[in-house]
Amino acid sequence: MTALNPRTIVGARSVPLERTPQRLDPLGAQSAWLLVPLLGAVAVVYAVFSTFRHAGQVRDLALALIAIGVLLLAVIVASIRTHPGFAPFGRWSHFSVIGVALTAGCLFTASVWGRNERIQDDWGQIAVALLLVAMPLYRPIGEVAGSAVVSALVVGGLAAAQHSIVIANNPVVYATVAATPILALAAGGAGYAWTLTGETLRWREVAREGQSRLEGELRQAAGRMIAQERMTALNTEAVPFLTALVRAGTVTAEDIEHARTISDRLRGMSVRAVDRTWLEETVDLALAPRLVNPGPPSSDGPNAHVDDPYRLERVLNADQRAIVGALIATVAARPGLDATSLRVTASDPARPTFLLEADIDEPRAELRRELLPLVSSLNSVAVEATMRVRAGQVAVRFAYPEGGHLDRGARRR
Template sequence: MTALSSQAIIGARSAVVERTPQRLDPLGAQSAWLLVPLLGGLAVVYAVCSTIGHAGQLRDPALAVIAIGVLLLAAVVASLRSHPGLAPFGRWTHFSVILTALTAACLFTSSVWGRNARIQDDWGQIAVALLLVAMPLYRPIGEVAGSAIVSALVLGALAAAQHSLVIVSAPLVYASVAATPILALAAGGAGYAWTLTGETLRWREVAREGQARLEGELRQAAERMVAQERMTFLNAEAVPFLTELVRRGTVTEEDAGTARGIADRLRGMSVRAVGRPWLADTLDLALGSRAALPGAGGEAPAERVDDPDHLERVLTADQRAIVGALIATVAARPGLDPSTLVISARGAQRPVFVLSAHVDEARSELRRELLPFVSSLNALAMRATMRVRGVELTVRFAYPVETFPYPEGRRR
């Protein structure tokens, strides 16, 4: 057994998480996913309509069609990669989407080069801006601002270099017309994300303060529950045994063995109460409503949780919230066999948690109910997967190798 060092716990809990709505509020960000395909579809439709409107100005119609195809590719990739099931939306995905959309805009500009009459009705800057407006939900604001500035400079420079425009003005004016939609919509999306991130962080602070105030009360409640459990045990076993001893007035070898057994059980109850793991408590609470079902009762919660190294300590408060919600959701499934719901944790150098159960339900139903939690764990600096084979459900989540430090302080 390899001990989990304090340095490893601190390192895991201190894993850098990007300050984005998707990272800070993964479940909330999932509800905004439809915005991405909607904006991508709007960009493609606008590009098609604008291209038709430029029919008389097209120098190379085939190039214009290719430009629409490239834009469609950018919209599809953005929609797929921002889907909750594929979280998180990474830096290189963001750059790839915007670069592809920018390439499409440049291709369209090339298709009308020398014949374009106005900058205002070109679709390039609008399409890039529509894809940028949703990016702050998934990527840091500074990163999105960089993409917006580069896109504005490129399309602004192309607009300033055009010489066929019917409205004669300074090149800087043409550049401003092309750059403004990109910068304006990107700034709008960034402002919304900034506000959302700030509110999420403030809510977290309020929640932590509330948790700190309630901690004493919860500890007292737990102590009362432990005392009540001990009293029930004493009344059920110890008191009748001692009463019988007093009545008989003699102590036999069998009585000594019985007394040792009662003492061992009472001591075991005290030890479990003091060192009760969080996963065991969570699983016990989740299955509490199914205590009357076959297989749900009669087992100590710790027997359902195989975590000899107490690896649950590496989980942050946010990760525990998602894992707790995942356990509660699985425990509430009508097709669950409660006796099969177990959780194991292995690997002090890289903790890997596996939740397994037998759930007799349709695969699509399980995926719809559990995928949001799997996606949320992915957004919270973990790597989570879900597998359904017949009635066997397996959810695996772990820290990625590149972010979890070894006890020696090294990184692989």
């Protein structure tokens, strides 16, 4: 173990995030999760209804039923993988869901091939389009556009190749009718996601400007707090000692040792107050309402709740700090928490890893419901986070992923 390499800090804070609502506003994207199963349910219901309407045109009923089953599989997978508990929703999950839904549509087309009378009431293009509407919330717009174009080409090509349509027209018209719902709904979802991410990025810039303006005031406030702590220590320790010394009129060996102890204590208090880290401040502020006489936790020895000798907290960027702070505050606010048990440990400078542990006497399901959104949010901002809840104990571990963007030299150390 060695000190944290500055290049590791730069590498960790420079991990690129995809421009998606899930990455830029993970908690907001979680609130929209219900949209996925709802749209999926609409797609399945419409598929069943459309298949029923095509009863006289179905050439292979078993294939038509298999198509509905495959679509249901795509909806289930999409609903599970986009759930906040499984964040983030990755590229291959996106391609798998749309690919399976597209396969389902192709199977339905095959089941009515040679007997299909109209393109516009087929359910394949509608089902794929409904699933594509929600994808821009989780995946980059360019990636979703690529899926939409490929799906439109496949569905449009199959429509153009059919020769049983009762309304005779150019095959290009058939292809256009089939492809339009996919392209239109995908474009609508992409437009919404583009606006949402744009507003989020603008809000971040405003927040950063506000934070910059407040930095000076915060430094002054911190200086006043440190001065107040030192003054309190002087009034409670140094002044009574000096007063007693003046009254006694003599200086003994014990007085010299006592003076040295007070001096070391005041010096250590000043150093620790100046060096107090963001993580220590966050934990101390969160626990302050729970402790009867919290005092300045880091002014008289190491912080009892934070073990970060290498100051690994420096690798956390603004988004990650916001989520970690919310996680600590949420744990500290739980009514069943044993405040003395909360501890945050940071280890491994090569791959900064953090472990939050606490004893909380509450039902396991309730704790998971409260903490899971924050753990999922950490997974959405380039951190691997896991949670374990058992026997009244909660442990949340989060670290930068193996093979990420951290400095390789630091890893070898």
